[in-house]
Amino acid sequence: MAIMILSRGKCGLSKCTTRYLVGMATADLLVVISDPLLRGVFKKNFPQSFLRITPVCSLLVVLLSTSTHVSVWLTVAFTFDRFVAICREKLKTKYCTERTAAMVIGTMSVLGCLFSTPWYFVYKPGKFIGGVPWRCQVKQEFFNSVSWAAFDLTDRILTPCIPIFLILLTNVLTAGHILAASRVRRGLRGSSNGENGKDPEIEKRKKSIVLLFSITGSFVLLWMTQFVYIVYRRIANIYHFPSYDHPVLITEQTAVMLHVLSSCTNTCIYILTQSKFREDLGNVVTYPLNVIVKLIRT
Numbered sequence: 001m002a003i004m005i006l007s008r009g010k011c012g013l014s015k016c017t018t019r020y021l022v023g024m025a026t027a028d029l030l031v032v033i034s035d036p037l038l039r040g041v042f043k044k045n046f047p048q049s050f051l052r053i054t055p056v057c058s059l060l061v062v063l064l065s066t067s068t069h070v071s072v073w074l075t076v077a078f079t080f081d082r083f084v085a086i087c088r089e090k091l092k093t094k095y096c097t098e099r100t101a102a103m104v105i106g107t108m109s110v111l112g113c114l115f116s117t118p119w120y121f122v123y124k125p126g127k128f129i130g131g132v133p134w135r136c137q138v139k140q141e142f143f144n145s146v147s148w149a150a151f152d153l154t155d156r157i158l159t160p161c162i163p164i165f166l167i168l169l170t171n172v173l174t175a176g177h178i179l180a181a182s183r184v185r186r187g188l189r190g191s192s193n194g195e196n197g198k199d200p201e202i203e204k205r206k207k208s209i210v211l212l213f214s215i216t217g218s219f220v221l222l223w224m225t226q227f228v229y230i231v232y233r234r235i236a237n238i239y240h241f242p243s244y245d246h247p248v249l250i251t252e253q254t255a256v257m258l259h260v261l262s263s264c265t266n267t268c269i270y271i272l273t274q275s276k277f278r279e280d281l282g283n284v285v286t287y288p289l290n291v292i293v294k295l296i297r298t
Helices: 002-007 015-045 054-087 089-095 098-121 146-193 200-236 247-271 275-297
Strands: 127-129 132-134
Touching: 002 015, 002 275, 015 054, 015 098, 015 247, 054 089, 054 098, 054 132, 054 146, 054 200, 054 247, 098 146, 146 200, 200 247
Parallel strands: none
Antiparallel strands: 127 132
């Protein structure tokens, strides 16, 4: 629904911002489809479905990795775009354009796909039924090979370690610029007319700071458990669990749940704060009801 509403371009946002938000929402939707729906609900409730075939199962892992990378790095790209728009007036006219946004989204999508492709070769068939390979079982060399260990570590550094650092850095710089500009504006406003009332521009900037740190905080909190778990798993060399109530396994599943949840929060934080989006969302929700009421009355 967010993709549909944003694509209409009636939310009062710039075309550049709309491009990023549509890209983020699309990547987030792919994360939700590939992980909790296809890998979770369908594979567990339909064990004989084609999703259990080894090549299909491996492709789902690649899709999940690609969509996760793209979702995270588009958050970084959008945060940097807002930093340029707020703090770099000279660069804003050249960088904050619809064309640049499209190029960034396309580049990150291709790079995310290329980097995620090796995950396809991590798995082997668990069994063969009528000559068809079924299930995805991790190859033993994934745990023993230095090359695979380096790839796995690089994957975890790229998502989410580096994005967390970049988002924190960019938002701190943006918030610092807003605070400095607000102090200057407050001083000029006070010296010119001695007004002590609220400045609408300063209030707007305060809301921007709250929005930036909300995004940063939610991203860091929802991804930190996953990052800590991956580091601990590699150090402790734990890959098999004796039971489903094992604390490490519970931590793993909790980390997965939180990082999938982060696919929803970005769109909510960025979009639901926009009054025009909420208005358009309300129209979309109430439209079928209005049609039904009209049909009943006629």
